Amino acid sequence: MVVKLYFVTGNEHKLLEAREVLKPYGFLVERLRARKLEIQSDSLVEIVKVAVQSLGDVGVPVFVEDAGLFIGALNGFPGPYSAYVYRTIGVSGILKLMEGVENRSAYFESAVALRMPNGEVEVFVERVKGFISTEARGTGGFGFDPIFIPEGHTRTFAEMSLHEKNTLSHRAKALRSMAEWLKRKLRAIS
Amino acid sequence: MVVKLYFVTGNEHKLLEAREVLKPYGFLVERLRARKLEIQSDSLVEIVKVAVQSLGDVGVPVFVEDAGLFIGALNGFPGPYSAYVYRTIGVSGILKLMEGVENRSAYFESAVALRMPNGEVEVFVERVKGFISTEARGTGGFGFDPIFIPEGHTRTFAEMSLHEKNTLSHRAKALRSMAEWLKRKLRAIS
Numbered sequence: 001m002v003v004k005l006y007f008v009t010g011n012e013h014k015l016l017e018a019r020e021v022l023k024p025y026g027f028l029v030e031r032l033r034a035r036k037l038e039i040q041s042d043s044l045v046e047i048v049k050v051a052v053q054s055l056g057d058v059g060v061p062v063f064v065e066d067a068g069l070f071i072g073a074l075n076g077f078p079g080p081y082s083a084y085v086y087r088t089i090g091v092s093g094i095l096k097l098m099e100g101v102e103n104r105s106a107y108f109e110s111a112v113a114l115r116m117p118n119g120e121v122e123v124f125v126e127r128v129k130g131f132i133s134t135e136a137r138g139t140g141g142f143g144f145d146p147i148f149i150p151e152g153h154t155r156t157f158a159e160m161s162l163h164e165k166n167t168l169s170h171r172a173k174a175l176r177s178m179a180e181w182l183k184r185k186l187r188a189i190s
Numbered sequence: 191m192v193v194k195l196y197f198v199t200g201n202e203h204k205l206l207e208a209r210e211v212l213k214p215y216g217f218l219v220e221r222l223r224a225r226k227l228e229i230q231s232d233s234l235v236e237i238v239k240v241a242v243q244s245l246g247d248v249g250v251p252v253f254v255e256d257a258g259l260f261i262g263a264l265n266g267f268p269g270p271y272s273a274y275v276y277r278t279i280g281v282s283g284i285l286k287l288m289e290g291v292e293n294r295s296a297y298f299e300s301a302v303a304l305r306m307p308n309g310e311v312e313v314f315v316e317r318v319k320g321f322i323s324t325e326a327r328g329t330g331g332f333g334f335d336p337i338f339i340p341e342g343h344t345r346t347f348a349e350m351s352l353h354e355k356n357t358l359s360h361r362a363k364a365l366r367s368m369a370e371w372l373k374r375k376l377r378a379i380s
Contacts, residue, residue: 078278
């Protein structure tokens with residue numbers, strides 16, 4: 001049985017990642033073009049909860065995702081505003097802020113909010129710990145991937161294939177949490 | 191006749207500025223503690239419009255204000271997320287990003303949204319042009335005031351008295367626009 005899940009996102013990369021991660025579970029990801037409400041908050045969980053609820057009743061299982069890069073030495077910056085920071089000061093801005101900074105610990109966090117046709121909302125949050133590199137490396141991925149090295153690795157996310165990034169990443173982990181939850185749910189009702 | 195206006199803000203400095211600016215017009219500013227919806231947007235106008243509308247009908251004239259520092263060489267960063275950026279990387283972060291940058295042009299923008307008891311919403315936007323200093327100077331004001339020198343001046347906002355800043359600032363100008371609009375409105379209905 002193939003179950004369709006609808007992903008509200010404007011980000012092509014996230015769509016591809018989600019399709020690859022969710023396929024083995026038998027979930028087919030379709031993009032839903034809808035306007036979601038995006039609030040300002042330090043909490044990604046709050047942002048995605050409000051976003052998925054703002055979609056109202058769409059009659060199908062629908063999910064949204066938001067992610068951020070949280071750098072310890074910068075008090076969590078750029079955090080929930082990573083997309084805006086990427087568009088303005090970019091990778092080079094982050095590298096400049098980190099010049100001469102010894103503590104390079106950071107983590108990526110992803111929050112996925114799923115809204116079931118009955119209105120039930122479930123949120124899945126996952127992190128991947130790592131370090132900010134001293135230079136941008138690689139051409140894969142998107143956003144701050146070229147400067148993030150996951151713990152236990154030597155290459156940045158941008159130096160990995162989509163498949164390899166998906167074995168490690170915050171977003172892949174959050175999406176898998178959603179998939180496991182959905183599978184339990186579907187078993188319970190079938 | 192004294193008219194009371196209600197300002198929804200968590201920022202003590204903004205409250206003091208608004209009181210000083212609006213007093214000569216015969217407007218008394220009271221703080222209203224209410225939860226407003228703050229969306230993510232590159233447009234301060236959109237942010238304050240949604241915020242004031244989210245308050246619903248409070249039966250009195252109520253306003254909200256949002257401001258940002260837009261730095262040309264940083265593609266407008268930190269812009270609408272200035273408060274978050276101030277809390278994380280702070281003044282020193284901005285100075286580090288601007289190290290060796292020749293073009294130091296920037297502007298502060300303020301957007302004020304007023305909601306009248308009849309539901310009418312009016313937005314006032316003003317800017318003050320200036321430059322990013324090479325070091326933080328002064329102890330007045332708040333936020334990025336210590337690194338902003340308004341055009342035609344040599345001192346930063348933080349080196350000025352509240353009264354002097356209020357003769358120049360983006361926020362004072364937007365508040366005065368609101369006051370003028372309100373005075374015309376009140377004359378028309380009295």
